[in-house]
Amino acid sequence: MADFIVERFLPDERATLRLGEDLALALRRGDVLALHGDLGTGKTTLARSLIRALAGDPELEVPSPTFTLVQVYEGRLPIQHFDLYRLSSEEELDELGFDDALEQGAALVEWPEKAGHRMPRAAIRIELSEEGAGRMARIVAPDAAAGARIARSFAIRDFLKRSGWGEASRSYFTGDASARAYEIVTLEGYEPRVLMNSPELVLGPPVRDGKAYAEIAHTARTVAAFVALDRALHEGGVSVPEIYAQDLENGLLLIEHLGSENFLVDGRPVAERYVAAAELLAMMHGKAWPDRIEIAPGVVHTVPPFDRDAMLIEVELLLDWYVPAATGKPADPALRDEFRRLWNALIDRLQHAEKGLMMRDFHSPNIIWRAEREGFDRLGVIDFQDALIGPSAYDVASLAMDARVTVPEEIEAATVNAYVAARQAAGGFDAKSFAEAYAIMSAQRNSKILGIFVRLDRRDGKPDYLKHLPRIRDYLRRALAHPALAELRDFYQVHGFTGDVKL
Known part of the structure; x- marks a missing residue:
């Protein structure tokens, strides 16, 4: 299967910060990000934004691990930040607990070429380079599932742009027992809003009379059900979120944060x-x-x-x-x-x-x-x-x-x-x-x-x-x-x- 490859132009530092948030919200346990780029291409800015987003702390101090080689951060998803510039041999990765880091959470690796064959084949490559007055980020994900998650996160950012909230800061809010997930999005001058990420329900295998469980149990398949019931409940005097923007085809809503x-x-x-x-x-x-x-x-x-x-x-x-x-x-x-x-x-x-x-x-x-x-x-x-x-x-x-x-x-x-x-x-x-x-x-x-x-x-x-x-x-x-x-x-x-x- 071909690698997932996408490029995002970053006109300024704010765009780099937003990219860090977008990538952070796509990460899962076991993911490895291999960060490539010359000095001055924004690697430090991107790494800091991504780690702060995972930690849920926009003011978190994120020092460079150049001398310590690794820094550990807790949060929604634990992440270890490796800088392998001073690594003298691949064997030193054992002392750093490189393999253990992947079992506990995610890893962000600068100078990944120093890891040689120890770098996982499924590592997500992020390549930053100069592009005119800004920079170009090229993301390559060999794993299809990781690529799909990144693509979904970028689709959310594009939806926010179409809704006039492209510069908003995104942070993980909550998930539930379904595939739905929620984010808090904040934009200066506005009250925080909630991003509802509700992809179309994937039906499982048939369990009875040729129908999947969700079909028999009448589980909502698309976000259209939320939109319809939100309208009916509001008209009936129930306090439900106002819907500010919607993309029914892709299952995305920008809604009121009720408190x-x-x-x-x-x-x-x-x-x-x-x-x-x-x-x-x-x-x-x-x-x-x-x-x-x-x-x-x-x-x-x-x-x-x-x-x-x-x-x-x-x-x-x-x-x-x-x-x-x-x-x-x-x-x-x-x-x-x-x-x-x-x-x-x-x-x-x-x-x-x-x-x-x-x-x-x-x-x-x-x-x-x-x-x-x-x-x-x-x-x-x-x-x-x-x-x-x-x-x-x-x-x-x-x-x-x-x-x-x-x-x-x-x-x-x-x-x-x-x-x-x-x-x-x-x-x-x-x-x-x-x-x-x-x-x-x-x-x-x-x-x-x-x-x-x-x-x-x-x-x-x-x-x-x-x-x-x-x-x-x-x-x-x-x-x-x-x-x-x-x-x-x-x-x-x-x-x-x-x-x-x-x-």
Whole structure:
């Protein structure tokens, strides 16, 4: 496969600084950058910008490692900065811990030719040279995946230029369990904005009836879903980000930064905030929402249903991932048949449950608390592109049994009670039917999450999610206490699904 090669003209020092940020945001663990160029071509400026971007500190002191040969920096991605000019032999690389550096993070190497054959074949070459009044940067990536990441980062910079934010400074903000990632972009004279990087979803292999998992579960495939739902939610009185610029084809948005105050306080839930969020849900669930939203002439997003197939494919993640990890063997056909029978019966009971716009992930990571505002505007809502039309109770379960933080039973009760009270005050609300739907949806969601968190560890190499499993099992036990779930509760207990297992 041919190398990825791209050239970027750098008219001034600011352009070199921006290039450092763009490259930093494309790096992953194990990447090596080999920096080539004569004196005065901007290698020091580029290296300093890249390291500061990775460290998340624009004022970080970045001395030249000419005499120490290596400097180590911590950050989102640890990076070691090597200057091999004074290297007398390739063997000295062992003393510098060159190979270990690649296992721990990334490496930036000046005078890489001194490393000889020890320089990895997949190293990304950055060649700086004089070009008229400025400089030319030539980037060569032998590895296709690294080249794709760099190309994506450059596409983001080009999108910012088209949006009038080409001179903005970029910094990593956050990622999530999907392929989406977010950046903070800052430009003098403006409030910071958020860059949403949401490439089109790549469907996995078929898992049932010739369809991929994402197709059956109705996962949003493009950023158009976010744009459509953002518009509908805004018109419905929900505080969602304003969209300043969009590139639907490439999955890029420049959106409002709703604030930095976490919905949690010191990592703990606060009853007042959960009650406020429940009341916002009550307002939303009392409205009629469109299931077809036009975002441009001829471009319509249809909000999918949370149908039987979607519910089952999600809940069966428990069998697909959690059971093998907990027991050391796959779920056998008899277990699967009984599991499906029980869940089909529960889904039947949802037939008459209230349905509407279901946010799907209405929980603490996706809610911004804005104490200086009033009413529902105190709650900024993000990450809603996967919304469906389904049981309203699902969102209440998502909030009150927050997957990322332990919600004590008393705060769960306060949250649910606040929701019910607000719905009853508006009239025409069946609290008994809601209680049953809440229990079923809580059990469905937490069963699914047990599977997802194990999948994130086993398939995606994200072991941090395993620490949440004891909480999810506790939530599951709470949900199964409802009389309507007695048979499922017995089944889960017999097979140890709710028992404490260390993975």
